[in-house]
Amino acid sequence: MMARPEGSIFKLCFLCSLIANLFFGVNLYLGRRGVGGWKWSSDEVNVQGLSWRRRRRPSRRRRGSARAHGRAFLDGAVADGRPACECNTCYGGPDCSLFLPSCSANADGGDPLFLEPFWKQHAESSAVVVAGWHRMSYSFSDQTTLSQELESLLRKLHSQVGNAITDDKYILFGAGSTQLLNAAVHALSHLNSSFPASAVASIPYYALYQMQTEFFDSADCSFQGDPARWKNATNTTGDIIEFVTAPNNPNGQLNEAILHGPNVKTIHDRAYYWPHFTGIPSPADEDLTIFTISKLTGHAGSRFGWAFIRNEEVYQRMNMYLQLNMMGVSRDTQLRAMKLLKVIIEDGGREIFEFGYKTMTKRWDRLRKTLSMSNRFSLQKVPPENCTYFQKVREPTPAYAWVKCEREEDKNCIEILNAAKILGRGGSIFHDDDRYARLSLIRSDDDFDMLISRLESLVAKEDGAKIM
Amino acid sequence: MMARPEGSIFKLCFLCSLIANLFFGVNLYLGRRGVGGWKWSSDEVNVQGLSWRRRRRPSRRRRGSARAHGRAFLDGAVADGRPACECNTCYGGPDCSLFLPSCSANADGGDPLFLEPFWKQHAESSAVVVAGWHRMSYSFSDQTTLSQELESLLRKLHSQVGNAITDDKYILFGAGSTQLLNAAVHALSHLNSSFPASAVASIPYYALYQMQTEFFDSADCSFQGDPARWKNATNTTGDIIEFVTAPNNPNGQLNEAILHGPNVKTIHDRAYYWPHFTGIPSPADEDLTIFTISKLTGHAGSRFGWAFIRNEEVYQRMNMYLQLNMMGVSRDTQLRAMKLLKVIIEDGGREIFEFGYKTMTKRWDRLRKTLSMSNRFSLQKVPPENCTYFQKVREPTPAYAWVKCEREEDKNCIEILNAAKILGRGGSIFHDDDRYARLSLIRSDDDFDMLISRLESLVAKEDGAKIM
Structure with missing residues (x-):
């Protein structure tokens, strides 16, 4: 059930406090106070700096009750000289404590904020x-942009x-x-044939594949949509590029790939192939595999992905695309990705994947329980996997939940x-029947709580809803 | 003349020292030493942290003599537990103090490291x-990526x-x-006409315009190369896109734009329209103007540019390109750009533009003096401008110097x-005569010193070189 905090000026959100501390701590740390003006005791560090949590690490219980509904950032708006809170969906007010009861639950985009609490726990x-x-040059010392x-x-x-x-x-x-997806399409088109290539993806598929291919x-x-119609068409004039998404979005x-053959090229989108979401039956060992930090660490805003490519010509063509498109990924982003990966790798990924898996398991349990009372809505069935x-x-x-509306x-x-x-x-966004809909389960705790709350109300109104 | 420091283990590069201090300072600041393990006196801050320069700001003279020939970064290779030095061109050894006398002067790429010393002076x-x-979400709180x-x-x-x-x-x-250049070409193609557009740029022009247009x-x-041939061709079937670069690279x-008319669209590349490089006779007020942080602050590696667009349809088309291409610029980069701009704006740009203008003026003075003794090489003439x-x-x-070889x-x-x-x-890289060559004058001090040294030698060997 949703916690609905009372709006009160004293209940300043935990995050606002933390980041304001960080903000002023950093200002103290880096700010200009003149050469002779340096004054800073270690007490101040503990109070104002990133190490704030060292002195007062709230118990799990306390943190739960003080959970915030917003956050403030260094590059956000400033109100009264302090970074202003940016509230979660369905919360408002200067400290984000005001619950907005009439707002909609957001289960739309794939914003992976379910991992934000992990990074708050590892803020330092x-x-x-x-x-x-830092790294002002176009290139690293080896003259690459990588x-x-x-x-x-x-x-x-x-x-x-x-x-x-x-x-x-x-x-x-x-x-x-x-x-990278579009760089791959560009690289694989006209690879063997002078005829235009055809791109396909099994329905339901991620809309971006089609949008990008048609736009660029x-x-x-x-x-060309679903690969099934190409399965027995061996005499096509051009190459066929199949997008294979595993685990699939939505x-x-x-x-797995539907098409095989000398004129078939496959782009394996492995964005979700991490223990948060699925068992890992075996390592991917494909000609062209794409990953993204977005669904690994949750840093969608950093815009960082990587691709493994077996064939040198495909690699060179993709590299040319990336260089002419933007001359490599921002060095600032690469530095940040490096820091995040170091935290993950330190314990072999144990902590983040257990956090992600547990969070997702709890959410699925709540979702299944909520819809188990419904005759109207059903969820996709994905078989268990060895991990x-x-x-x-x-x-x-x-x-994502791939919900089916069962009523005629x-x-x-x-x-x-x-x-x-x-x-x-x-469903039609994924080229499937509109009898289906995708609900995102990887957003913030607030978004998920609101989703469950709305679903509970919806199911409760069903005629003939199952009784627990 | 070039300073050629003796290789010595005691002459550790200034930058290596500074960044190693930063590195260990940050580790001290952010590192894990357990909740009870926090120990850090303000003395240590002064020695290890970013504030190192507060205590010992070397005099201009001392800094000159201790000038480094390399730098170390947090994301660079690590040697013996410390970030390894990455040496400037023509320097080597573990501390970059070893001069490599036979190496070539690098005046090739437009790496804007002439501004690096400014940022070292403003390290804090x-x-x-x-x-x-920080900003894990795909979007800011206003649901944009900006x-x-x-x-x-x-x-x-x-x-x-x-x-x-x-x-x-x-x-x-x-x-x-x-x-942004490619997003603009994409947006302006097929804007008014169903026929393919033609892109043009006055010779000599930046090679990327052609490479991008042909690749993407x-x-x-x-x-189609030079716009002059289109000047009187009013009855073209498609739109014409003219790249206008001011100041021009190379x-x-x-x-200024050569072509005008209802079927002409102009992309104004204003990368170099800053007081470092040119007088600012009047503010640009164009339909589509592109800037980049690379030639403003020197942060080429951050990959950040911006465009001002008058027409809403062109804006929407460019925005669609950018969203489908990468879903907006990395939030990490935006945060960094914000911080850099804040430093610049604080004094109305006075300090950075005076630094850039003085540095470039000194370099041009040295270059002109060096080539004034030559009958073989000449420099472009750019008229004075009101600033x-x-x-x-x-x-x-x-x-850039646009050098002409005068001998038949x-x-x-x-x-x-x-x-x-x-x-x-x-010159042919810029679609011009190979009698010309571009030499970059915005690289590091070491690169520029080496360039002058090599040019001096070359001019000295001239038969009939002018005598001072």
């Missing part, structure tokens, strides 16, 4: 200080998790998997959900 | 601490400098001007320079 070790003169240290950390992480074989593969960095590559590659299935990382067979905990008359499921103040994405 | 105020949980605070700072800076009118214009951020937009837009001229920012008429100090037999100027151990770019 995961912070990075960037000097003003940090060797970051590359090593990524390869080490995949080896720890066992979700990808990276030996004998080239690596490229991109601005999220978003940019319409002359070289046309999007339904969490561990998809070599956790060394057990486990239920998958996909990032509920032909447009997202409309039903919208009417019940639940935001999500209709 | 320009540093930024990024918390592990920081409102950063936007305000950019508009304020242009108002202070007087180099662009930003009122009533949309703004977009991109991964450097690189990405070949079906929608063909690159020759520093304040180019509303410095409130005086001033000689331009372009980012020296048909390939860059080959002559390469043979004299000078790296640069031949």
Whole structure:
């Protein structure tokens, strides 16, 4: 059930406090007070700096009760000389304590804020200080735009998790998997054939594949929808590019390639192939595999992804795309990714993946329980998988619920959900039937709590809802 | 003349020392020593932290003699538990004090490291601490991917400098001007006409314009070279997109649009329109103007640029490109850009532009003096301009020397320079005669010193060189 805090000026959000402390601590630390004006005792550090939590680490219980509904950032708006709070969905007021009861639950985008509490718990070790003169150059000392240290950390992480074989593969960095996906389509079009290529993806599929291909590559590659119709068409004139997403967005299935053959190229989107979401039955060992930090650490805003590529020509073509498109990923982003990965790798990923898996398991348990009382809505079924990382067979905990409206008359499921103040994405966005809708389960705790609350109300109104 | 320091273990580079101090300071500050293990006196801060310079600010003279030939970064390689030095061109050894006398002077790329000393002088105020949980979301609280605070700072800076009118214009951020240039071509192709567009740029022009257009937009837009041939061609079937670069890369001229008319769209590349390089006769007030932080603050590695756009449709089309290409600029980069801009804006840009202008003036003086003794090589002539920012008429100090080989037999100027151990770019890269070559004047002090040294040797060998 949702906690609805009373609005009170005294209940300043924990995060606002923490970041304001950080803000003023940093100002104290880095600010100009003249050469002779340096004054700073270690007491002040403890009170104002990042180490605030060292002195007063709230108990699990206390933190729960003081949980905030917003956050303030160094680059956010400033109110009265302090960074202003930015409130979670359904919360408002200067300290984000005001619950807005009529607002809609947001289960729309894939914002991976379910991992934010992990990073708050590791605020100190995961912070990075960037000097003003850090990496101003276009290139690293090896004349590339790619940090060797970051590359090593990524390869080490995949080896720890066992979700990808990276030996004998080239690596490229991109601005999220978003940019790499299109770089891959560009590189694979006209690889063997002068005819335009055809891109396909099993329904339901992530809408970006089609949008990008049609927006950027319409002359070289046309999007043709489901690969099933191409299965027996061996005499196509151009190459076929198949997007294979495993686990799949939106339904969490561990998809495999449908098409095979000399004129078929496959782009494996492995954004969700981490222990948060799925068992890891075996390491991916594919010609072209794309990952993103967004669904690994939750840093969607950092826009960082990477690709492993077996074939040198494909690698060179993708690299040319990335260089001409933006001359490599921001060094600031690479530095930050490096710092985050170091925190993860330190214990072999144990802490973050246990955090992610537990959080997702709890959310799925609550969601299943809520919908178990319904005859109207059903959830996708994803078979259990062996997880070599956790060394057990486990239920998958996909990032999204793929909800089906079961009643004959509920032909447009997202409309039903919208009417019940639940935001999500209709099936047709994924080229599937609108009887389905995608609900994001990886957003903030507040978003998820609100989703459950709205679903509970919706199910309670069902005629003939099951009785517990 | 070049200073050639003796290699000695005692002459540890200043930068290595500073960043190693920062590194260990930060580790002390942020590192894990257990809840009870916090020990840190303000003395240690002064020695180990960013404030090192507070206690011992070397005199101008001392700093000169202790000048380093390398730098170490947090994300660089680690040797013996310390960040390893990355040496400037022509320097080597563990502390970068070893001069490599046979190496070539690098005047090739436009790496804007001439501004690095400015940021070292402002190491404290320009540093930024990024918390592990900073801006994890895909979007800011206004659901865009663009920081409102950063936007305000950019508009304020242009108002202070007087180099662009930003009122009533949309703004977009991109991964450097690189990405924005292509987004603009994409947006302007097929704007009014279903025929493919033609892109043009006055010779000599920046090679990227053509490379991008041909790589990304070949079906929608063909690159046609110089606009002069289109001047009287009013009955073209498609739109014409003219790149206008002012000051121009490579020759520093304040180019203006050649083509006008209802089917002409102009992309104004204003990367170098800052007081470092040119007088600012009047603020740019164009339909589509692109800037980059690279040539403003010197942070080429951050990959950050911005565009001002008058027309809403063009803005929407460019925005669609940027969203589908990478879902906005990394929030880490936006935070860093914000911090850097705050430092600049604090005194209306006075300090950084005086630093940049003085540095470039000194370099041009040395270059002119060196080549004044030559009959073989000449420099471009760029007329003086009124500078509303410095409130005086001033000689331009372009980012690049556009050298002409004057001897009849020296048909390939860059080959002559390469043979004299000078790296640069031949005229044909800019679609001009190879009798010209571009030498970059905005690289590090070491690179520029080496360039002058090599040029002096080359000129000294001239038969009939002028005698001072």
